[in-house]
Structure formats: C-alpha cells, structure tokens
Amino acid sequence: MLSNLHSLSSKNVQSLWNSYAPGLLLTTTIAVAAQFLGEHYGAPVMLFALLIGMAFNFLAHEPSCERGVQVSTSTILRIGVALLGVRISLEDFSSLGWINLSATVGLLIATILFGVLCAKALGERWQFGLLTGGAVAICGASAALALAAILPSNKQSGKETLFTVIAVTTLSTLAMISYPMIAQNLNLNELQTGFVLGATIHDVAQVVGAGYSISDSIGETATIVKLIRVSCLPIVLFIVLIIMKTKSNDSKISSSAITIPTFLIFFLLLATLNSFALLSEALIHIANEASRWLLVIAIAGLGVKTSLKSTFSLGKRQMGLIVIETLFLFIAAVLFVEWGLSA
Structure with a gap:
C-alpha cells in the first residue's frame, strides 16, 4: 500500500512538474536576462522583461508552457505585490x-x-x-499589475495591462531624466524638489535614481514621499474591490460578503510588522529582493502572453491618456510646492 501511495505521489509530482516547469523556466530565464541587460545598460529591468517576453509570444499557447506562464502572471504576481509591504512603515508617514x-x-x-x-x-x-x-498615481508597473489582479480579466484587459506597464515604465524613465532638470530650472529648494520627484515619478527605482542624482537629502525626501504613495496601494485595491463587487451584484452584495484578497492581507501584515520594527534588516532585504524578482518574472510572463501587434492596436488615444495623466500629476505637484510647501 505504501509503495502504491509513493508511486501515486511521484506521478502527481511529475505531472505538476511537466505542467508548470517549462513555462516558469521560460519566464524566470527572461527575468534573469532582463536583470543582466538592466545592470549593464542602465535601463529599467521591467522594460527589458516586457520586450524580451513579447519576443517569445509564440510560446504563450504552447501546451507545455501555457500553465507556467499563467502562474507567473497570477500567483507569482500576487506574492510579489504582497512582499512590497516590507517597504512601508508608520515612520514614513510621520517624518513627512x-x-x-x-x-x-x-x-x-x-x-x-x-x-x-x-x-x-x-x-x-x-x-x-x-x-x-x-x-x-501610485507606483507605476507594480500598481498596474496589482490593479489588474483584481479587475475583471479578459483579452482586452490583458492588452490594456501590458500597454499600461510599457507606457508607465517608459514615461518613468523619461521623468527620471527630465524632472530633476525641470525642478532646477523652476528654482525649487531641496524639500520642494524632493517632494515633486517623489510625488510624480511612476516607479520607485526611478524616484531613487532621480532624487539621489541631485543630492542625498533630496533623494531621502523623494523616497519617503514615494513610499507614502506605495503605502496607499492596499487602500486603493480594497476600494476598487468594493466597487467591483458592488457593480457585479448590486443588491446581493453586503460589506460582510466582500473578501480581501490574500495577497493584500499579507501586504498589510508585513507593513504592520515593519512599522513596529519586528522585521530584521536581513529579512527586509531578502523580501525586497524576492519581491523585485517575482514582479520581474510576472512582467516577463505578461510579455509572453501578449503580442506587440495586439498591444499597440490600442492606439495613440490610449497613450495620450497616460501622458495627460502624467502631466496632470506633475503640474499639480509643482503648483502645490509653489504655493507653499510645509517644511
């Protein structure tokens, strides 16, 4: 009997391996390649992961790869978002x-x-x-992926998500280069410059790059402001979840029936633990690295699932929307600091 159970267990493991390993190996390899290129050419790793992933779109519906790629854009994505919680603490709020x-x-x-x-x-x-x-508004590609995880999923939403990730990653890089120069031309002081950079640039890495390229104090302020935006992610996700539940079944949904996604619970748990200094520096570092890698793998999977042709079939109007939103946020932030930023 034990031998039969062992044989059955081995077959199940082998079946799972055959179903998921090829796709996961594909997205992980793309992530490693993207990391290598990002380090050597100074470009966003996520953008490389997207572009390389799209080159392998012909494998998206290959039976041997399909399940692994799907897991990369669902389970692995959610784990990566959950681990972002270690970046947040209550101290970030009070210091601002x-x-x-x-x-x-x-x-x-x-x-x-x-x-x-x-x-x-x-x-x-x-x-x-x-x-x-x-x-x-929140944190670029990471926020897009997190929102996509709770919004209704279909072919159109998949193209929209990939398009959004590409657009905000590209605009974030342009902002990292141009915003510091614009801030200096506007004669903003260090606090004002740090606030504008942290409140407007899309991705965390680009905020850090832009801020510290000017000075350490500006980099610190920009990073804190950016982390405040990141900390709003679970709140926004929860509000969106309520809206989606309400829209899907107006009269039958009650507040008690609304379930919080597991990854959102873990995000809040990690943020709380970090706020009370219950996480070691080593653990925070490991979680940060794990989150970064998992999100890159998820984006690689997203790239594999969508062709370049179908992505840009969304057109100029959609790109214009993201550009307008980016300009709106930047102009609003500059107006705020010009009218009197509190020190």
Whole structure:
C-alpha cells in the first residue's frame, strides 16, 4: 500500500512538474536576462522583461508552457505585490508632516479620478482609466499589475495591462531624466524638489535614481514621499474591490460578503510588522529582493502572453491618456510646492 501511495505521489509530482516547469523556466530565464541587460545598460529591468517576453509570444499557447506562464502572471504576481509591504512603515508617514502627507494623498486621489474621467471622455472603458490613473498615481508597473489582479480579466484587459506597464515604465524613465532638470530650472529648494520627484515619478527605482542624482537629502525626501504613495496601494485595491463587487451584484452584495484578497492581507501584515520594527534588516532585504524578482518574472510572463501587434492596436488615444495623466500629476505637484510647501 505504501509503495502504491509513493508511486501515486511521484506521478502527481511529475505531472505538476511537466505542467508548470517549462513555462516558469521560460519566464524566470527572461527575468534573469532582463536583470543582466538592466545592470549593464542602465535601463529599467521591467522594460527589458516586457520586450524580451513579447519576443517569445509564440510560446504563450504552447501546451507545455501555457500553465507556467499563467502562474507567473497570477500567483507569482500576487506574492510579489504582497512582499512590497516590507517597504512601508508608520515612520514614513510621520517624518513627512501632515500637510505634505495630505497633499501626497490628495494628488494621488485626484490623478486616479482624473484618469477615470479622461478615459470616459475619450471613449475608453472606465476600468482602463482606473488602471492607467492608478499606475501613474501610485507606483507605476507594480500598481498596474496589482490593479489588474483584481479587475475583471479578459483579452482586452490583458492588452490594456501590458500597454499600461510599457507606457508607465517608459514615461518613468523619461521623468527620471527630465524632472530633476525641470525642478532646477523652476528654482525649487531641496524639500520642494524632493517632494515633486517623489510625488510624480511612476516607479520607485526611478524616484531613487532621480532624487539621489541631485543630492542625498533630496533623494531621502523623494523616497519617503514615494513610499507614502506605495503605502496607499492596499487602500486603493480594497476600494476598487468594493466597487467591483458592488457593480457585479448590486443588491446581493453586503460589506460582510466582500473578501480581501490574500495577497493584500499579507501586504498589510508585513507593513504592520515593519512599522513596529519586528522585521530584521536581513529579512527586509531578502523580501525586497524576492519581491523585485517575482514582479520581474510576472512582467516577463505578461510579455509572453501578449503580442506587440495586439498591444499597440490600442492606439495613440490610449497613450495620450497616460501622458495627460502624467502631466496632470506633475503640474499639480509643482503648483502645490509653489504655493507653499510645509517644511
């Protein structure tokens, strides 16, 4: 009997391996290649992962790879987002000051609402405006992937997600290069410059690069402001989840019936533990690295699943929406600091 159980168990393991390993090996290899290119050419790793992934689109529906690629864009994505919680602590909020904190959150909310309204005005789905507005307002590609994980999934949403990730990653790189020069031409002081960079650049890595390219103090301020935006991600996800549940079944949904995704619970748990200094520096470092790698693998999988032709079939109007949202956020942040940023 034991031998039969062992044989059955071995067959199950072998079956799982054959189903998932090829696709996971593909997306992981793409992630490693993207990391190598990113380190050697100084370009965003996520952008490389997307582009390389799209080159392997012909494997997306290959039976041996399909399940592994799907896991990369679902389970692995959610784990990567959950681990982002180690970047957040209550100290980040208090060090910024309540006026500046309120302004950061206000800019975030305004950008998301602006995105939804602009999407409707341009004849796009409001979900696309939410996706792009959230990506611009919160944390770029990571926010886009997190929002995509709870929004209704279909072929159109898949193309929109990939398009959004490519667009915000590209715009984030352009912002990293141009925003510091613009801030200096506007004669902003160090606090104002740090706030603008942290409140407007899409991805965390580009915020750090832009801030510390000017000075350490600007880099620190920019990073704190950026982490405040990242910390709003679970709140936004929960609100969106409530909206989606309500829209899907208006009268039958009650607040008690709304379930919080597991990855969101772990995000909040890790953020809480980090706030009370219950996580060691070594553990935080490991979680950060794991999160970064898992998100790159997820983006690689997203690239594999979508062809370049179908992605850019969305057109200039959709790209214009993301550019408009980016400009709206930047102009609003500059106006805030010009009118009097609280020190």
